[in-house]
Every structure is written in structure tokens, then in C-alpha cells.
Amino acid sequence: MINLELGYFIAKFYLAGYFFCFLLSYKNKQKKLSNLIITTIALVNCIFNQYLKEALDFYTFYLGAAFQILILLLISIVIHLYFRIKHKKTTLVVYGLYLLIAISFMVIHRVRVVIFDSDEHILWLINAHSVLTLTLYFLSICVLAYGSKILWKSQFGRSSSLF
Amino acid sequence: MEIAIWTFIVFILIALFKTLKYENNNALYNDDQLIKRYFEIKSINPDYRISYLRDWEVTAYNVLEKRANSKANRVVHLKSIDNAK
Numbered sequence: 001m002i003n004l005e006l007g008y009f010i011a012k013f014y015l016a017g018y019f020f021c022f023l024l025s026y027k028n029k030q031k032k033l034s035n036l037i038i039t040t041i042a043l044v045n046c047i048f049n050q051y052l053k054e055a056l057d058f059y060t061f062y063l064g065a066a067f068q069i070l071i072l073l074l075i076s077i078v079i080h081l082y083f084r085i086k087h088k089k090t091t092l093v094v095y096g097l098y099l100l101i102a103i104s105f106m107v108i109h110r111v112r113v114v115i116f117d118s119d120e121h122i123l124w125l126i127n128a129h130s131v132l133t134l135t136l137y138f139l140s141i142c143v144l145a146y147g148s149k150i151l152w153k154s155q156f157g158r159s160s161s162l163f
Numbered sequence: 164m165e166i167a168i169w170t171f172i173v174f175i176l177i178a179l180f181k182t183l184k185y186e187n188n189n190a191l192y193n194d195d196q197l198i199k200r201y202f203e204i205k206s207i208n209p210d211y212r213i214s215y216l217r218d219w220e221v222t223a224y225n226v227l228e229k230r231a232n233s234k235a236n237r238v239v240h241l242k243s244i245d246n247a248k
Contacts, residue, residue: 063168066172067168070175077175084191086192087183087186102172103172106168106169
């Protein structure tokens with residue numbers, strides 16, 4: 001596992017990123033409701049995650065993380081179906097990234113708990129896994145920001161004629 | 164617990180593919196494309212809908228007229244009575 005202070009800094013950075021994406025997608029909610037749904041659920045997940053990780057112990061830490069991500073995907077699918085909103089391509093890419101993260105969590109759980117039963121021998125693997133998940137989360141933020149970007153013409157089309 | 168989460172992963176994948184198929188097949192999700200197509204047709208031929216209706220009206224009128232003519236033709240002409248008149 002990476003240094004805790006650095007981890008907290010990255011977590012704050014990512015929270016700010018998700019919040020920025022939320023604001024962007026809230027701005028153009030008429031056009032891109034799909035991105036708004038996935039960003040709000042991811043933001044709520046980020047905040048709820050901080051309370052959840054204290055409740056989990058050695059044996060259920062990675063299982064809980066994987067289960068949380070899968071619940072996120074299920075809730076977003078149900079909301080899409082209930083409100084009859086079509087999935088965007090960027091949302092599907094984010095789904096794929098989150099599924100990759102969940103599967104990697106499951107693999108690490110298998111290696112850590114069932115095969116080795118300790119962290120001492122596989123610290124390098126856990127470090128590499130944390131780097132992988134953080135990069136995947138960063139990629140998901142980038143995809144959300146790309147999906148919910150504001151077009152200049154649609155937002156500021158009228159005021160641009162003044163300049 | 165672990166097996167349950169693996170099954171949950173598979174379940175979510177199946178649900179995702181099912182929803183995507185449903186979105187592709189259901190007409191409710193294709194509103195934007197239908198409206199786009201309609202405006203394309205309108206830009207090519209602005210009289211599209213009205214001309215279609217007019218053609219239908221003309222054909223219906225022709226059919227009715229034909230039927231009336233055929234009914235009129237069904238009257239039996241007896242030559243002897245016509246000549247007597």
C-alpha cells in the first residue's frame with residue numbers, strides 16, 4: 001500500500017475531479033443525462049467509501065470494495081432503465097473501467113487472503129495494484145470530463161456574437 | 164462470499180448487455196434518430212407527407228369512381244325495349 005498522506009492527497013484530488021465533472025454535467029443536463037447519473041453515483045460512492053473502509057477488516061476489505069463498485073454499476077443501470085435514458089459511449093467506457101477495477105480487486109483478494117494470508121510477501125503486488133486502480137480511476141475521471149464537456153456554441157453562442 | 168461476488172459480476176455483465184440490446188431494439192430510445200431522419204426527408208422533399216396523402220386521396224377517389232361506373236354498367240340493356248321507346 002502507498003504512503004497514507006500521499007493516498008489522502010490523491011483521494012482529495014480525485015474527489016475534486018469528480019465534483020468538477022458533476023458540475024460540468026449538471027450544466028448540460030438536458031443533453032447528457034447519462035453522464036450526470038454516473039458522475040453523481042460515483043461522487044456519492046467516493047464520499048461513502050471513506051466511512052465504509054473503517055468498517056471493513058483484513059478479510060473483507062477488497063471484497064467490500066469490489067461489491068461497492070458492482071452496486072454502483074447496478075444502480076446506474078436500474079436508473080437508466082427506469083427513466084428511459086439511453087447509455088452514452090463514455091458511460092459504457094466508464095462501466096468497463098469500473099468492471100476492470102472490480103475484477104482486479106477480486107484477484108488481489110484471492111492472492112492476499114486465500115493463497116498467502118498476509119501482506120508481507122506480496123507488498124510489491126499490492127503497490128502495483130494500487131497504482132493500477134488509481135490510474136484507472138484517473139482515466140475514468142478523464143472520460144467523464146470528456147463526456148460532459150460544455151460546447152462553446154451551445155452554452156455561449158449568443159454572448160460570443162458580442163465580442 | 165467470494166463466489167457470490169463473482170456471480171454478481173457475471174449477472175451485471177448480462178444485465179448490461181440485455182439493456183444495450185433493449186435500447187437498440189426499442190423505438191422509444193430512437194426518437195432523436197427518427198426526428199433527424201424526418202427532417203432529412205423534409206429537406207429533400209418538403210411536400211413529402213402532403214404528397215403522400217394527396218396520392219392516397221386520388222387513388223381512393225379513382226377507386227370509388229370506378230365502382231360507381233361498374234355499378235352503372237351492370238344495368239341490363241334490353242334492345243327490344245330500348246328500340247320500342
